[in-house]
Amino acid sequence: MEKVNARDRLILALDVPSVEEAQRLMDRLGEGIRFVKIGLELYTAAGPDIVRQARAKGKRVFLDLKFLDIEETVRRATALVADMGVEFLTVHANRKALRAAVQGRGGSGLKLLAVTVLTNFDANDLREMGIQRSVGDLVAARAALAAEVGCDGVVASGEEPAAIRGSVGDRLLIVTPGIRPSGKGVDDHARPTTPTQSIKAGSDYLVVGRPIRDAADPNDAVEAIVAEMQAAFNAREH
Numbered sequence: 637m638e639k640v641n642a643r644d645r646l647i648l649a650l651d652v653p654s655v656e657e658a659q660r661l662m663d664r665l666g667e668g669i670r671f672v673k674i675g676l677e678l679y680t681a682a683g684p685d686i687v688r689q690a691r692a693k694g695k696r697v698f699l700d701l702k703f704l705d706i707e708e709t710v711r712r713a714t715a716l717v718a719d720m721g722v723e724f725l726t727v728h729a730n731r732k733a734l735r736a737a738v739q740g741r742g743g744s745g746l747k748l749l750a751v752t753v754l755t756n757f758d759a760n761d762l763r764e765m766g767i768q769r770s771v772g773d774l775v776a777a778r779a780a781l782a783a784e785v786g787c788d789g790v791v792a793s794g795e796e797p798a799a800i801r802g803s804v805g806d807r808l809l810i811v812t813p814g815i816r817p818s819g820k821g822v823d824d825h826a827r828p829t830t831p832t833q834s835i836k837a838g839s840d841y842l843v844v845g846r847p848i849r850d851a852a853d854p855n856d857a858v859e860a861i862v863a864e865m866q867a868a869f870n871a872r873e874h
């Protein structure tokens with residue numbers, strides 16, 4: 637098995653409200669960060685330009701827009717994203733939306749990540765939507781759907797990789813947010829996982845925002861997270 641370079645598997649969530657702040661954070665972190673996630677906040681503020689700017693700095697880009705709409709709209713919007721040089725795009729795990737996204741990305745290198753169940757949902761939220769299943773069951777079923785229609789991966793909390801691997805084996809990448817480095821505070825996360833726990837459970841990529849953005853020294857925070865991730869990947873390979 638090829639040795640994993642942990643730095644390639646760390647994705648910085650660029651959760652800032654302006655192009656200037658995004659540029660400042662990327663410049664401050666320099667080569668330490670290779671992959672950035674642009675979500676609703678920054679994309680609403682800055683539009684496709686911020687994707688071009690991150691690409692111009694040599695960053696890989698994860699566009700986290702969580703598409704869900706009629707097929708025509710998802711297909712056409714995904715085709716536009718594919719032309720922007722984005723590497724990961726999120727789409728809600730709805731059969732019609734996922735299929736449309738697979739058509740829209742065509743033969744491009746864009747990888748589609750299915751959002752199975754938003755990580756802030758619990759069984760009560762599902763019941764309110766008329767869904768009588770546990771979160772774990774629904775995550776596994778939607779991961780299977782994502783694999784069936786030709787997606788490349790799923791977004792999943794650090795507690796879910798085992799169930800997902802049980803459902804789809806190694807056919808999907810698992811990208812995990814909600815990470816708190818060992819020994820740090822938990823912010824507003826009810827069930828945060830550490831890099832070690834997530835990677836041990838089967839995550840391939842980790843998304844980290846505030847623990848880097850808000851650190852006294854963001855570069856130190858990145859290096860500590862990369863070191864923890866590398867140790868976990870090395871342990872997984874043995």
Ligand code: C5P
Binds near residue numbers: 651815846
């Ligand atoms: O909490 P943190 O600032 O590290 O979050 C980074 C990113 O992960 C955010 O952009 C958010 O969209 C995502 N996230 C998530 N589910 C969580 C926590 C965070 O999808 N439970």
